[in-house]
Amino acid sequence: MIKRYFLFFLLLVACGFVARPQYSNASLGQWRDHLSYYSTHRVDDMGSKVLVSSEYSLFYVNKYTMQTERFSKVNGLSDAGVGVSAYDSKTQTMVITYDNSNIDIVHKEKVYNVSDIKDRSIEGSKSINSIYFHDGKAYLSCGFGIVVLDLERKEIFDTYYIGTNSSAISVNAVSINDTAIFAATVNGLMYAPVNSGALAASESWKVIPTPYYPSQKTIDRLIQINPKELMVSVAKDGTTLSTVYTFDGTSWDTVFKEEYFENIRMSGDKVITFGYRSMNIYDAEHFDTDASLFHLSDTWNPLPGISLDIHDAMIDGDDLWIAHDYEGVIYYPDYMNDSKQMKKLYPDGPMANEVFSITASKDGKIYVAHGGKTIQNAARGFPANIYTFDGYYWRALDKTPEQDSIKDILRLTIDPNDNNHIMAASWWSGVVEIRNNKIVNLYTQHNTNNVLVPHPYSFRIADVAYDASGNLLVANSMTKDGLCYLNYHGVWGSFETYSWIGDNDILGMALDKNYHYKFLWTANNKILVMDNDGNKIFLDPNRGSLDQTTAVNCITQDMDGEMWIGTNKGIKVAFNIENVFDTDDGVTSTTECQNIVYQEEGIAQYLLNFENVNCIMIDGGNRKWIGTERNGVYVFSPNGSEQLYHFTAENSPLFSNRVVSMAQNELTGEVFIGTDRGLISYRAESLKAAEEAGKLTVYPNPLRPNHSGTIAIKGFVADSDVRITDVSGRAVAHLKSVGGQAVWDGRNYEGELVPSGVYLIFSSAENGKQTACGKVLIIR
Structure with a gap:
């Protein structure tokens, strides 16, 4: 079945190359991609543009302006990957x-x-x-x-289906000339008369015999290099090597003997071969391996500062466009004359698509930790990096010598007294200190008086967080003292946890903002709660709930002080945190972790008990954003009784249904969603509430005739009652703020667009106090 979609090339996320911001502000309800475009694997000539394929999407380069333009699922593509x-x-x-x-x-x-x-x-x-x-x-x-x-x-x-008796057979490439269609298959080179009229019948297809290799060998590449010759690459079993032949319909000639090839392609009338860190260009009409027209290798690399991790290239007149593994697409003008004027081109974005955690700062920046660990909690070995988004550009950590030896940064925390000071948890190296975007220190047993210790040869720092007093708390997995701290005087200390959880992996840590309790959850379905004096109690995730779970994946505290627990069978909530140390046996808390019951199509059921919940985010309106392993993102009302949205890869631009982390920019309301296929954001209507009512901000203002979206009003205290009137005092709309923001569609109570004019905005808090006012001009 064919579905037709319109592609809007005037992108809301249109990218310039150098002169202008790479991202524009997103409107309410709008999505933006934050994919990495550094790794590219294909380039194609489109006349005035170059089409470049990257890991999960594509982009264009305008040949004349050198500006880039994204082309992803956000603005037209049907899929990602x-x-x-x-x-x-x-x-x-x-x-x-x-x-x-x-x-x-x-x-x-x-x-x-x-x-x-x-x-x-x-x-x-x-x-x-x-x-x-x-x-x-x-x-x-x-x-x-x-x-x-x-x-x-x-x-x-x-x-x-060209296998025996019309069976399936794997085909790697196809080529067609005036007389025949050729197929590179796992059973050799096959052909059929191009005008047979029965190409769907397997009897029309024959294997071409050759004395140079057994007929049942895998042909991994096939191209027509000129009207007379095919180039055929034959894979050597059990290796990454291939032998390449030319075939003119009668005779076979060996041109490369058992070499590694990343790619072989035609570009105009040239053959380009890509080996290990090498590239050669040949004349296709008179192919001769001893007559390379252009060559790149480690011994001859005229590209300044560029390694030769190359996947593809295209010739455009005197210019060469190269798809690089981590430098985007490289424009190399006048390449035959050894020009040095090359350019690296790519849309702005993080350097990699891997996301482990996302953190939002109070000053509106977004931080992505891209380290990782396996499902068995082993280290992945990802190089240390943190990607920062300031609303316009992405930036990686500044390169320092210390960075090369540090691996797998999982999470980070921002110093409450200094937004430029960050501490990060490495699941390999220890606790990483970052100032002004540079790694300045690595804390291990050697500089913490043996407080931080590895297990047994590498560290397993699961999480870091600053508490309300400015102490840094560190969850150190699989050690005797699983909770360590660096106090605001610079002294390291720790709390023993082995007698309670043994050497189980600590997976994460959540801090209670009201009573200063620390919640550590482990790989064996335990939640250990500690107070400032080191007292401990278990919080049983199955106590008080009828739906039993076997894994705790995340814990987040909402604005009401309730602990929302994500498990492999949905959501549990611990409501009475102040009583968490009440116990009947001295070991386990009597506090219950209850299922949330909500109505769906008139049927009462437990909240997402069929979902494996990976992450929970509380937005500015205390709504719950729930990221799942297989079913995208759910958004629920503050008490969880009403589903507001359900974003999936099938009904939205979301790149994948596996969501691993989320965070909200509290200044704009934009929600950043990390998936296993990269990062995407959605501008939500919720916003952090103002502590005191003041001047309201309205956007857009004025609302002009060409604007078809909604009007955002922010600056409210939480859950304000909002009324909109015309200048004569006649009420036209009644709204409720979501946190600190309300959204008006420009319509009156009858659902009609209001006419041109000035409209007044009045609000009051739930208690009738904390009033605010504003106005908006609408031009139809």
Whole structure:
């Protein structure tokens, strides 16, 4: 089934290259992608633009201005996770495939989705390995055969099962000349007469015998290098090496013997080969391995400061465009004359797509820790980095010598007295201190008087947090003293935890803001609560709840002081934290962790008891944003009784249904959502409430005729009653603020757009006090 989507190229997240901010402010209800565009793997010529494929999306480069433009799921694509992509200049059509076998066809600024392969049950692998264009068709080489797309009708034209008796067979590439269609398969090079009229019949396809390799060998690459010759790459079993031949229909010639190739492609009338940290360009008409027209390698690299981790390249006249593993796309003008004027081009974004945790500062910055650990809680070995977003640009940590040896930063905390001072938890190296975006210290057993100790050879720092007194608290997993601290005098100390939790992994830590309790949750479904004196008690996540859970994944305190607990079977809430140390046995608290009961279609059920909850975020309106392992993001009312939103990869631009972390910019209301496929944000209507009523801010103001969105009013105290009148005092709307912000759609009580004029805004807090006022001009 084909679904048609319009692609709006005037992007709300349009990117400039250098001269202008890379991000513009998001409007209410608007999504923005914060993907990394540094790792690229394909470049295609679109005339005035270059199309570049990255890990989860694409971008364009304008050849004349060198400005970049994002092309992701936020602004038109149907999916995330780009598999292969290609552009056909004859039909001016782009074909994009995804790692889940979804397909987009892009033509004249419209996106047409072809989801047949993704949706259907198919024998064999659904992988799409390459794309070949011929005569208005796109031939997709798939794990089960060949799929032909009709680029004019934007649909599947035919499918060729070319294995024995029309069985599935993995095809790696296709090429077509005047007489035959060739297929590179796991069982050798196959062909059929191009005009047979029965290409869907496996009997039409034959294996081409050759004396140079057994016929049942995997052909991993195939290109037509000139009207007379094919270039065929044959994989050597059990290795990453290939032997490359040319074939003119009769004779075979060996051109490369058992070498490693990242890629081989045609660009115009040139053959480009990509080996290990090397690239060569050859004349396709008179192919000669001893006559490379251009060469890059570690021994000859004219690109200043650029390593040769290259995936693809394209020749554009005298210029070369190179897809690099971590430098974006490299523009190399006048490459044959050893020009040094190269440029690295990519839309702004974090340096990597991995997200472990997201932290928002009070001054409106967003911090992403991209370290990781495995499902068995082993270290991943990701290099230490933190990515910071100031609303306009992303920035990585400044490079320092200490950074090279530090791995897997999981979480961070911001000094409440200094926004430029950050402490971070490394699941390998210890506690990392950062000032002014540079790593300045690493705390281990050697400089903490043996308070911080590893287990047994590396650290397992699960979390760090500042308490209300400015002490740094450190959750040190699998050690005798699992809770350590650095007090505001600079003295290290610790609390023993082994007698309570043994050497179980501590997975995280939450601080109670009212009674200063510390909540540590472990890998064996335990929650250990400690006070400032080191007294301890277990909080049983199954006490008082009928739905039993076996894993605690996160704990977050809401604005009412309640502890919301995310488990492998939904949500539990501990309401009476002040009594958490009440106990009948001296070990376990009598405080209950209760299920939230809510109504769905008239049926009472426990809140998300069918979901594995990874993270919980409390927004400015005390609403609960719940990130799940398999089903995206749920947004619930403050008490959890009403579902407000449910964002999934299927009904929103969300890149993946696996959500690992969330945080809200309390100055703008923008919610940043970390998935296993990168970072995305959504401008929510909630905002942190003002402590005292004051001047209201209205945006946009004035509201002009070309504005079709809503009007945001902020500056309220929490949950204010908001009334809007015209200048004569006639009421036109009645709103309730969500935290410190209310949203008006510009309509009156009858649902009609109000006419041009000045409208007055009045508010009062729930107690009738804390009043505020403002006004907005509407021009129709």
